[in-house]
Amino acid sequence: MKNYLNAETTIWSWLSTKDHKRIGVMFLVSVTLFLLVGGIFALILRLEHLTPGPTIVSPNMYNQLFTLHGVVMVWLFLIPAIPAGFGNFFLPIMLGAKDVAFPRLNLASLYIFWVGALVMIYGILDRAADTGWTFYPPYTSVTYTKATPVLLGVFILGWSTIITGVNFITTIHTLRAKGMRFMDMPLFAWALYGASIIQLIGTPVLGLILLMIVMDHGFDWGLFDPARGGDPLIFQHIFWFYSHPAVYIMILPPMGVVSEVVATMAHKNPLSYKAIAYSTFGIAFVGFLTWGHHMFTSGMSEFNAGIFGILSMSVAVFSAIKVFTWTGTLYKGSVWIRTPLVYVFSFLFLFIFGGMTGVAVAATSLDVHWHDTYFVVAHFHFIMVGASLTAFLAALHYWWPKITGRMYFEGWGVAGAILVLLGFVGTFFPLFLVGNGGMPRRYYHYSEQFQALNVLATAGSWVLALGLLLILVTLIWSLYAGEKAPPNPWHSRSYEWMTPSPPPKENFPETPHFVRGPYDYHLPLEPP
Amino acid sequence: MNEERSTLGTVLITYAALYLLVVANLVVALAGVSGIWALVVAMGIAGIQALVVALFSMELLRSRRSIGVVAVIAPLFVLLLVSLTVVDVYTRAPSPLEIPPIDRTVPSPPPSGITSTPSP
Amino acid sequence: MNVAVPKLQHHFEDIPKQAHAARLGMWLFLGSEALFFSGLFTFYAGYRAHHPEIFRLGVAHNDLVLGTVNTFILLTGSLLISLALWALRAGHRTLAVLLTACTALAGVVYLVVKGAEWGRHMSEGIFPGGRGDFFVENPEPAWAVFYTAYYGITGFHAIHVTVGVCILGWTAWWMHRERVGPAAAYKLAIVSLYWHFVDIVWLFLWPLFYLLRNPA
């Protein structure tokens, strides 16, 4: 049976494809590769902290490793993972379209991503930057390590996300199936729309500040050098104007995945479709008002600290509404406990815990003690790993039958999910306590009293690594030994399950005309 | 998105207005308006010019609503970043000590308190 | 005279929908470019807030004549591309090709005038990064950051103008080769959107670097 995988099987047909599904699969493979690269850096960092003194790497190597861990994980995994991977694959299908608005531009986005990744890898191999993923001047201007390739790599990757953003918004506006209003779209499309807004508004500002710091580092222009009239805080304002909404780029698509999985696995309409849709836009726009809470102790004026404190609180409200709506969706549903739902449970717990510690950090006086300590490291890992990575794994299992045509192994899936949850909590809960104790972040050396908790965290990181490896192996194994997947294994009413899995090249045998909403579980599912 | 012809007349009137606004901006500056008013007037005129170009030359008036939303939101975020940074610089506490002026003529002698050699 | 009709992409139903998608895509891209320049405006505004007096002196030191000439050149270029669009929609293809070429020429003239201005600054010993003997006479640190901001912001804008000139040149040649008719005018409209955006950015840069010169 002809589908998008075996339509043509030459390498060139894959490399020059304009089919959004193949581009999505290629993004998924590259992004998973970089997850492993970033993960290896993380494991070395954790090994280094087994003892307070030098353990396995020199201080210089350690500084480069935590910088690269941050850069690879943020720009090569978290930001492109769900929008470019699953978004490319499922957005056109969910809207009933044949392809994204600009297919050639979509392929260009993939190639720009690869070019950016190559420039980054060159930077990694050739004495990478040791400045932290935030590249603060004046240290970045005077460091003798080569920061320029890493900076240019991120700049190029930024363009890849901008192009994806333009593509998604135009697709949602112009290519919806006949009769599909905005309120009939699946919630994953809303999440992608929100993330694309942030990408379009935020990423160019990142592009500019990276070019400025390249001028500063490479040609000594002294843009932020106080001896030449500069002020490092101007850099921090422009950098965090992008970098805080960037964390919402990383969390909005996972929220879209969780909305889909909860509605399908609970076989019930979301408690309030409008609440989730409007809070997605709320997070997208209000997210830009809150960047100042990264600079409470950096010498910014107290007046600004007050403004940013109260604005940061408003973002937390939107996330909290979403969490209550997901939990409410389970009420009176018919809940299947499957691997994707196990991930959603860990997502719920970890996201609330991470989110609320975020609110705690936004209460200005607490941030003075916590800023730049391991408490903040634990907070954002609870969101990035606890929420985003968990949702990525949930999406991987939830849409595995649709993408590959094979079912994954349920037993191994649940085992992997539990290992990841235990490993994650084991790694980062001790770091909350170490942060409370006052251990600053990016520390090669730490005082002896923090050693016990650090050893516990390192042990947790091994369990987390084991869990991820188990998932990788079992999923690849299911490609060959997995049973054939029916078109709609979860009996879902969402549109992407109305087409055979794996879907044909033009997504739907005939142009679809959807009569029922994506979440009408009060109506029986007649065969497609 | 109706593609009916944008008449030659509207194009010419638009650009006559724009040329006039440029001259107006120049005259105001040469007239010696200073201080906060100079900034307000200059940016005001530039804003009006941008609005005219966007509405008529970029045919925003005849485009669909979704394009109008984009054209409204982008400048708002430009304003957001610029204003909050400037507010931060203006509301910072005054420096507790004045910074000694930079004299680049000769490298300053070693600090006297610490290292002057003991008199033999 | 065969009037080339634009190729209908397989996933769009009709040309107007495809034209609207292209126009929306370009507006989204221009929105992101506006945010790119917002970083530069923040850079200027932040340092003008830090050193108001020296920034005012710096603006007074800039050559008002060359700046104003550049403003008129870009505005004329914007006029020419609008006329080209009107001509193409009215069916006069050769006139449209000519006007688009003239717009590209206006861009080049702008770059030449900007190059002359930079040359004059460099002859006075002003180089980005606070280098050059101009900064030995006026040692205040703010001079260095003013001229670095000047070179940086006008430099990035000049790059955008250069890209615009190349696109305009290619569009003129493409219209001539494809013997394009009014039906494909939306493609020229997209290019004109980009050129008008570059003109709007300069309309804001011009006062910041040339007009705000009067002592308080």
Add this chain to the structure above:
Amino acid sequence: MNDFLRRLLYLPEQASTIARDVDTLHYFVIGITMVGAAGVFAAALWWSIRYRARSFDARSITPRVQAGLAVEGGLLAFLVVLFIVFWVIGFGQYLRMRIPPRDAMVIYVTGKQWMWKFAYPEGKQTISTLVVPANRDVQLVMTSRDVIHSFYVPAFRVKQDVLPGRYYTMWFRATRPGTYRIFCAEYCGLSHSAMWGDVVALEADAYQRWLEGEPLENFVQLQPGPPMARVATDLGPDLPDYPPGIAEASPPRSMADWGREVAALKGCLACHTLDGQPHIGPTWRNLWYRETTLADGRVLIADEAYLTRSMMDPMLELVQGYAPVMPTYQGLLEPAEVGAILELIRTISEPLPTPARPPEPLVRPPLAPGSPDRVDPARALDFIRETSERVAP
């Protein structure tokens, strides 16, 4: 209750007036977080079990439950009020933290790559040890000499980034005498993790005696600095090398970069600077083949021979105007490393194209030149010997 919760959350001791209030807000916020997370998670688990799927065929349907506006609005209002309460308490404490009291005692602090230096108005200067009287408001006027550092004392719950070229103030009031560790919280390079120090709070009279010049050992026994600090800021010759098998970063391409790394690791940069700023030792900027006058008046060219000789036997040809404090590096530097350092000095031989970093914004102690308690040069040497002992006993 406060102590139980503090110990449960692994918080350091509350040694400043603000610490206790910050911790109460901490318990309030973390408590609500725990309750919220547990409540939502329990609701999710309970509803999943209570409404678990009994039939798995495609035709099974579930009732359409749509949350009314009241439920959503109510939750929204509750959350908004709760978060505003957090902010009101938090911002109030933040202002109390940031605005120093009128009569606070001023001490000047300078952050320099990988050490803290303190200068008292009375003229006394110390490295890495800030001695303050307990139960008295102390205001720090801080600046940095090179990159951004951050003065962080966990026990006082205070932290303030320190930027070059600007002064920042921070204040605290130690409630109990004792020793509280200082960390650098803003990443500042190779030995950022070794930039430790100690705040030693003494009784009022003990502080006065210390100010008169009594050595610190009479009052308190300081734990040794971090093992790494000795490598980067150590003035002493016995530098611990890395344990074997440490995966050294790939040596930087150019000799000069490697020389800079060796100079950083062997502690040369603790006294010599690369940017033209005079420090404890002469600056290496613009030193190559330049005429230097020695202490005994002789004038010679600073060529490779002189530089290598002064590395191995610094006291032989001391430069005029600098204290004889440099330890000998005989047997500590391999020939390749000496060559790398010379290469570094050679590559920074032309003066900085741009003006040097602003001269130390740390204000000289504001004492009139003639005032009696100004530090007279003779006692300066004791101060040097005292600090070098403390850093490298």
